[in-house]
Amino acid sequence: MALLDRLRALPPALVNLALTVGVLAAQLAPFTSADGEWPLVLLLPVLAASLPLLLRRRFPMTVMFAVLIAVPFYDIIGNGPDQPIWYGWIVAVYTVAYRSPPPHRLVAIVLTAVGTLFFAGSVDTYVRTLTAWVAAYALGRVAVLTRQQSLALRERAMRLERERELAGERAAQQERARIARDMHDILAHAVSVMVVQAESGPLAVRTRPERAEAAFDAIAASGRDAMGQLRRMLGLLKETQGPLDPQPTLDRVPELVDRIAQATLVETGTRLDLCHDAEVAAYRIIQESLTNVVKHAGARSAEVRLTWEAEALRVTVTDDGRGPRGGEGGQGLIGIRERAAACGGTASFGPAPSGRGFQVSVRLPRGLAEVAG
Incomplete structure (x- = not known):
């Protein structure tokens, strides 16, 4: 195929010239032998049966x-030497x-058959000429079908290849969106916790020093955890990466x-x-829900409940605050909804059942579970 591609890449005029010279040499060969x-x-x-081939591409019927x-x-x-072909x-x-x-090919077939019959001197010549014509015509049609x-x-x-490229681009976009969501969750949670603890720190220093010490520890822990998670997320974007x-x-x-400080964890059922x-989605959903509690809710208490059902894990985060207002917490x-959907689950939001506060409820089905054995 590589040789055919190279031949097809040659200039048409050069190919026509080479064919014409070759045919002319073959038709003159009987004169020398x-x-x-x-x-x-x-x-x-002999010249009239050879030189028109220079124009065969532009005027195929006329040349024939x-x-x-x-x-x-x-x-x-x-009185000339025999021309076998x-x-x-x-x-x-x-x-x-x-x-x-x-239509042109049909005309060529009819006129060639009639003309050959008229000029052929014998049945043998007619059969030989017609056989050569059929072979040449068949080769031309096979070449067309092959091309x-x-x-x-x-x-x-x-x-x-275009579909693979598009699929790769879509996968890259989805991965970038996932990384962006993770970085949003990490930064929003860490910064919110640090801000809340830092704001309460000065008051705690004067009234309850042990509470201030705990606040500073929480700030440091949140910062270290955020740095570790961000380092991992940024490592995903590098071409070469070490252990993460x-x-x-x-x-x-x-x-x-x-x-x-105001959050508690309750877990029920068999894990x-x-x-x-x-599991990553569940963690990030809880992280984002607690971030909203700290940033927007103004809650005094919040409960994170993990309920293990027969075929699913239900994650519920309930607070007694005012809940998101306007665009707060929208993204x-x-x-949260996108993370749940990516795992085949569902997510719902709204006022808490008590009538005060806000509740996030997510169900992650067991259909994606990796069961040993």
């Missing part, structure tokens, strides 16, 4: 009929089969809740084996 003298006028049919008409004059003049005619027929539309199939395969390969800490899962939820992505709530 046979004994005797021949009139120079015999060269005219010009060659077809020139061939009989060789026998009419006579008229190569120019074969090339012209091949070109018509390859380049001409169906069409090659073009179709190339087009399909290009289409598949695993993403936080349910095992780190108690640590997360402990950083929020299931969720897949890693679902975070959207992120």
Whole structure:
């Protein structure tokens, strides 16, 4: 295929010239290998059956009929060496089969059959000539079908490549969106906790020093945790990366809740084996919900409840604050819904059942669980 591609890449005029020279040399070869003298006028049919091939691409039908008409004059003049095969005619027929539309090809078939029958001197000559014509015509049609199939395969390969590129771009966009959500959750949670603790620190220093010390410890812990998680997320964007800490899962939820003074954790039911992505999603959902509690709710208390059902984990975060107002927490709530949907789950938000405060409820199904054995 590489050789054919190189040949197709050659300039058409150069290919036509090479074919014409080759055909002319083949038609003149009998004059050099046979004994005797021949009139120079015999060269005219030979030239007329060869030189028109220079224009075969632009005028395939005209060239074929010009060659077809020139061939009989060789026998009419006579006294020349035998020409076993008229190569120019074969090339012209091949070109018509390859380049001409169906109506032109039909005309060529009819006129060639009639003309060959009229000028053939014997049945043997007619059969031999017709066989050569059929072979040349068949080669032209096979070349057309082969080229069409090659073009179709190339087009399909290009289409598949474009689809792979688009799929890669979509995957990259989804990954960037996921990383952006994670970084939003990490920064929003850490900064919110640090701000709240820092604001309460000066008052605690004067009234309850031990409370101030705990606040400063919480600030330091939140900062270290945020730095560690951000380092991991940024490491995902590097081409070369060393060992990275695993993403936080349910095992780190108690640590997360402990950083929020007004938050408590309640877990009921028998724990299931969720897949890693679902556990990460649960952690991030709790993290974002507690961030909203700290930033927007003004709550005195908040409860994080993990309820293990028969086929799912239900995560509920309830506070007694005022809940999001206007656009507050909007992007975070959207992120929670997207995380739940990515794991095949659902998320809902609204006023707490008590009538005061706000509640986030997420259900992550066990369908994505990795069950051992």
